[in-house]
Amino acid sequence: MTNTRRRHLAAWLCAASLFCAPAFAQQRSITVASTTSTMDSGLFEHLLPLFKARTGVDVRVLSQGTGQALDTGRRGDADVVFVHAREAEEKFVAEGFGLRRRPVMYNDFVLIGPKADPAGVAGGKDIAAALNALVGKQAPFVSRGDRSGTHQAELALWRAAGVDLTAARGAWYREIGQGMGAALNTAGAMGAYVLADRGTWLSFRNKGDLAILVEGDRRMFNQYGVMLVNPARHAHVRQADGQAFIDWLTSPDGQAAIAAYKVGGQQLFFPNATDPGA
Amino acid sequence: MHDTIPNPASILPLRVERLCFADAQARLLEDVSFAIPRGGLTIVLGANGAGKSLLMRLCQGLLAPTSGAVAWNAQPEGFSRHAMVFQKPVMLRRSARGNVLHALAASGVARAGRAGRADAALQRFGLADLSERPARLLSGGEQQRLAIARAVAAGPEILFLDEPTSHLDPGATLQVEQMLGGLKRDGVTLVMTTHDMGQARRLADRVLFMHKGRLIEDAAAHTFFEGPAAAEARAFLAGDLLW
Amino acid sequence: MLWQCARAGGRRAHTAHGSGEQVDSLALALGLIVSLDPGFLAVVGLSLRVTATAVLIAALIGLPLGALLALKRFPGRSMVIVVVNAMMGLPPVVVGLLVFLALSRAGPLGALGLLFTPTAMIAAQTVLALPIVIAITRQIVEDLWGEYREHLLSLGLKGVRAVPTLLWDGRFSLTTGLLAAFGRASAEVGAVLIVGGNIAGSTRTMTTTIALETSKGDLPLALGLGLVLIGLTLLINAAAYGASRVGARHAV
Structure with a gap:
């Protein structure tokens, strides 16, 4: 309306277009x-x-x-x-x-857990035995619980270990419904065991007190x-x-x-x- | 005294015919009729609650009457030919000049002509030095002068004023009254409410005396002040003299 | 690939413990800003561009709609106001899911091929920002109308014709409302993660990067980015506040 007003408007539009102008280029x-x-x-x-x-x-x-x-x-x-x-x-x-x-x-999966290893599974190669030990000690375990490949592999390993999760499930078994990194963060914070792929584990930066406890079983490929x-x-x-x-x-x-x-x-x-x- | 020959292009005379207005509780205006020819300054006089402000708002078209009519000689298009000034002026959050420009734009004045008219209006009413000041930071008297400048910038034929000086000190009141005198000399028809008897005597060419929603007396100013016909008007004048 | 120096910093931080993490994050944040790393700038630029565009669109739609909602009387108006106010609290993931379903190839707008593009993120953030803009505009314009009503009516300005005056005179309060909308849109992660997909170099914003770095366990880098985001938000708000202070001196 006034000159001042037009100047203001122009300034506003300039400022806005600064952000919006560069088109989102699409290449092949x-x-x-x-x-x-x-x-x-x-x-x-x-x-x-x-x-x-x-x-x-x-x-x-x-x-x-x-x-x-x-x-x-x-x-x-x-x-x-x-x-x-x-x-x-x-x-x-x-x-x-x-x-x-x-x-x-x-690649392969590894069983990660606290260095203190309350379930006493460290150094073993038999994942079935290790999982049974976790159930026996009711040691806290973090599950992805997100239908991911790792989650499905975890469920297959429980079956291979002869553990019926629906029956054995308790407060020790914690489904978080999130990705691998979140599961590792959670396990670290709770001093829990967790199944992880080696790649994510190696590049994970917040290892804290966690360590690989079981690895090398062919069933974990x-x-x-x-x-x-x-x-x-x-x-x-x-x-x-x-x-x-x-x-x-x-x-x-x-x-x-x-x-x-x-x-x-x-x-x-x-x-x-x-x-x-x- | 009044120019009684109606100009065919003019919206005046204004004829108020059997005007009634009621809200949910009460009838506030009862069967009011009068005509405003071109020119002159008409004072609408009366005690608080007499219906003076209501009458101004009905004339300006801010309210619709319950019955009766506000009839213009020629139906005005838009709001550029009749304007209104309120008791407490509403100042837009802009400069003094911005307020005038806004009113000109709203009245349909072409963009090219606005700046010149705004500056002329500000100059005329002694606001040129204040034109870039935020309107809401002006003093009460300056605000009311700006309200009048803003209302007349688009060149209306008639201006309604509702108690324009009731909040002002004597100095500011005098300035406003001088402005109104100038507008009258330029041929702008003025209709104004007041409860200030001194002001009514100084300014009025004609008096409409209202009491409890009715128009009691309609007389030339000198006739009215020498001796009103209606008993209510005499009592009002007497009360005012004691005061 | 991205931010080599930042990652090296992250590794250093990993060896430190406790309060060292925060100190390293601050150093990382400063390092990211000072080094003007192109990968980092791309993420920041995309975040700002997406949010600014979304808020601009929300303003273009929301300011007039909010003003009309303030001035028009129609049946069901109260209900509309309640719904708009409630939508201000709409969970972002729900918005993300709805926009995802609409833009997915299997959805009604799938043919546009917009899912997992910045445009999809703009759409989601616009939906998030719009209720805030409408609700705040309605409140401000309604209050201003109460004050201006008689004057504007005496100029023949009512309904739609009063809107430009009211929006202009409410511009400083409205700016605050737009900043609130900007804040909600820029701080949000759930919706843009769902509709953008957090694709490196394409739809990765500051918030989705923070989520990603957290899941990689690189907490110092995540925190550093968080500090940058907070700093940017502060900067934008300070600039807007300063501008409105300068403006307010000319029109109270």
Whole structure:
């Protein structure tokens, strides 16, 4: 209305446009729904620049639990799903949500617990015996409880140990419904035991009084698979670039890159794309 | 004394016909009729609660009458040709000049003409030095002068004033009265309520005396003050003289 | 990859205990600011851009709507006011979930392909900010209308025609309301995590980074980022307060 008023308005709009003006540029990219373990361990930060340098494709990674990542794929909100729960993956493909599942690599789970080790399981290699000892001592145990691959692996290990969780469950068994990092933070704070993937454990910064107590049991190996979301179901899926990512991961080049990733001198993921049974 | 030849383009004379106004509790205005021709200053006189302020608001169109009519000679479009000044002026949170500009914009004055008219109005009423001051920081007298400048900036034919000086000290009151004299000389028709007898004597060309929601007496000012016809008016004058 | 120096700092902090953590966080926060690390700046820039855009949109919609709600009388008005006031307390995760369901490929707006983009985060934050803007605007405009009513009516300004005057004259109080909306939107993590996906370099904001670093157990870095966020919030509020002080001197 007045000159002053127009000047004020202009100043306001300038200030506002400062924030809003730069457009959110979109380049050639695919969205991969994956798990917290691959993200939190730093593997993707190692792999993605290599893939981008080779193909120019930007990979946007959603780090979710395995169950949630598969749901994201089912809804068509991702192009590629890269998770670790073989049964669930095969069901996903069988239902027509994904194309062929390809094995990529494995890592292993470790049983983490307080250094004081009230259940006395330290140094063992037999995860079934260790879990039974926890039940016997009613030692506090933190479960992810979030349908993630790690959660499903944990449940499978209880079954392998012959423990009926529905019967044995008590105040000692604490489901937190959160990611691996949160579970480790919680276990550290409560002096509890927890099952974790080695990668997340190694790169976790808040170890406090926690330590690896049980490792090396073959039943604790953890297989990762990758699959393209079915373009027949979701037409917008970026099939060519998605398939290129899968092909690269399972190629000798990609497999070598996975093997080369180390934290504190330790290899975290072991490529096995050529193993037909994986 | 009054210019009685109606100008076809003019909204005056204003005819108030059998005006009644009632709220949920009571009838506050009862069968009031009068006409305001062009020119002159009419004082609406009466005790508190006589219905003076209500009458001003009905004339300005802020309230709708229960029955009766406020009829203009030519129906004014918008609110640019009749304006109102209140007992306690509402100052917008802007500069003095911003207040005048706002009123000009609201009255439909073209953008190009606003600045010149605003500055002229401020200059005329001695507010030029205060034009960039926040209106709400002005003194009571300055605020009321600004309210009048703001009301007449768009050039209305008639201005209603509701007790414009009741909150002001004698000096500020005098300044406002001088402003009103100037407006009258320029041909702006003025209708004003007051309970200040001295002010009524100084300013009035004509007096409308109201009592308990009725118009009791409508007379030329010198006739009224020499000896009102109505008993209520005589009592009012007598009470005022004691005071 | 991101913030190499910050991470090195984090490792140092890991060896320290107790109050050393807070001291290291402060040093980290300062280091992040001073080093002007591009990764860090991208996260801060995205946070500010998303929230500023959301608040701008909420203001463009909410200011006129709030003003009309203050001035118009219609059946069900009280109910609308109660609903808007209640929406100010809407849990962000619920907002996130609703926006997620709407924007998902399987949802009604899926064809737009907006899920896991900054636009989706703007949408969620706009929904969070809008009730605050509407509710505060309604209160301020209603109070101002009570004061201005007769004068504006005498100028023939009523209903929609009175809105520009009331919004302009309420601008300093309204700025406070917009800051409240900005605060709610920028401090929020649940909704943007759900609809943005916390994708590195694309939808990672300050709050989702804090959540991520906490889950990685890098508490000093998380706390350092938190300090930066608090500092930014303080700075924005101080700037707005200063501006309104200067403005208020010209129009009380």
